[in-house]
Structure formats: structure tokens, C-alpha cells
Amino acid sequence: MSINISNDKNIPTDAEACYETVASQEEIYLEETEEELRAILIFDDPSPSPREVEKAMCDANNDPRIAAGLDEQLNHAAEELITGDSDDPPLSEDAVVEMLRMALNARGLGHSSDA
Known part of the structure; x- marks a missing residue:
């Protein structure tokens, strides 16, 4: 596979798919972490x-x-x-x-x- 730096259209699409997969995994991780933190805040913080x-x-x-x-x-x-x-x-x-x-x-x- 060759990459022509002067032309973005020659970048292989499998690399783009890889970036999309990583971004998707990061987003899922962030959402799960946010849910865990929200649960901690809700259940560990007693109501006044x-x-x-x-x-x-x-x-x-x-x-x-x-x-x-x-x-x-x-x-x-x-x-x-x-x-x-x-x-x-x-x-x-x-x-x-x-x-x-x-x-x-x-x-x-x-x-x-x-x-």
C-alpha cells in the first residue's frame, strides 16, 4: 500500500476505518466511565x-x-x-x-x- 501525502484521496480507507473504530471505542469508554461516576455520585452522596x-x-x-x-x-x-x-x-x-x-x-x- 502506498500513501501519496500530496493527495488525501490516496490514503487507504482501512486506516480511516481503524481510526473510526478507535474513536468509537474511546467514546464507549467515556460513556461507560461517565455512567459509573454518575452512579457513584448518586449512591455515595446522601440526600440532605x-x-x-x-x-x-x-x-x-x-x-x-x-x-x-x-x-x-x-x-x-x-x-x-x-x-x-x-x-x-x-x-x-x-x-x-x-x-x-x-x-x-x-x-x-x-x-x-x-x-
């Missing part, structure tokens, strides 16, 4: 008691644990957006920082970075 929910709703701005939890959720969401689906291009770091800044400001947790 009604008292904890009420306290969180009443005291969300003053409780550093809740703020840290929101930061953790935002960081996880940003990470997921960055890595995303294998077919999606990753977001730039600036775009993620801007999204996080807007989300924090919307929740009233953002710190003023204007000097």
Missing part, C-alpha cells in the same frame, strides 16, 4: 435532611461550605465543558473563566476583581 435543606436555603450567602460546594460544582462543570464530547472542540480557557465569573456573579458569590 430537610433541616439541612432549610438551613442552606436560608443561609446560603453566609455558609462557606455551600459556597465551596458551588465552586466545586462550577469547576466540575467547567472541566466537563473543556473536555466535552470527543467530537466537540474544547473551549478556550478565557471562555471558561468568563462563564465562571458570570455564574459566580449571578449567584452573588463573585469577588470583585476590578481594581
